[in-house]
Amino acid sequence: xxxxxxxxxxxxxxDWDVMxxxxxxxxxxxxxxxxxxxxxxxxxxxxFDYIKDVSAQGVSCFIAGAGGAAHLAGVIAGKTTLxxxxxxxxxxxxxxxxxxxxxxxxxxxxPVATFAxxxxxxxxxxxxxxxxxxxxxxxxxxxxxxxRKKQAEAVKATTLPDL
Ligand code: RP5
Numbered sequence: 001x002x003x004x005x006x007x008x009x010x011x012x013x014x015d016w017d018v019m020x021x022x023x024x025x026x027x028x029x030x031x032x033x034x035x036x037x038x039x040x041x042x043x044x045x046x047x048f049d050y051i052k053d054v055s056a057q058g059v060s061c062f063i064a065g066a067g068g069a070a071h072l073a074g075v076i077a078g079k080t081t082l083x084x085x086x087x088x089x090x091x092x093x094x095x096x097x098x099x100x101x102x103x104x105x106x107x108x109x110x111p112v113a114t115f116a117x118x119x120x121x122x123x124x125x126x127x128x129x130x131x132x133x134x135x136x137x138x139x140x141x142x143x144x145x146x147x148r149k150k151q152a153e154a155v156k157a158t159t160l161p162d163l
Pocket of ligand 1: 010066067
């Protein structure tokens with residue numbers, strides 16, 4: 001793939017099943033991305049180096065997926081002024097409520113845009129990144145309009161079964 005416009009980072013390979021929904025949206029819209037596993041607590045040095053490297057390559061934003069204490073998005077946001085989109089992973093014991101509250105409760109001054117728990121949040125983070133990039137890309141904006149139109153048409157064409 002060409003130089004990434006979006007960076008997708010997740011704390012564990014176990015997050016990929018969810019985070020691939022973000023990657024899929026970007027792929028569908030032809031937006032280049034870099035996706036990788038880097039843990040804020042298991043490999044903090046690697047994370048800091050990566051943020052520097054990928055920022056120098058010209059990414060526009062980060063999508064970070066993490067579960068549990070879920071500090072990955074906040075740590076990335078602390079190291080860059082690029083927008084950071086946080087996706088809470090569904091966790092085993094608290095079903096992702098822990099991840100959601102951790103990511104959404106960033107203290108004032110270092111924002112993380114927080115999405116829904118799981119698949120919908122990951123897909124929407126991808127779509128949100130597309131929307132941000134579409135501000136300066138007329139072709140992308142047109143494809144996003146077409147995507148929305150298709151969704152609206154699908155709703156319009158929906159019928160309910162007879163009783
Ligand atoms: C976080 O801890 C990851 O984002 C993952 O969601 C969670 C559990 O990690 P694993 O034990 O599944 O590798 O770092």
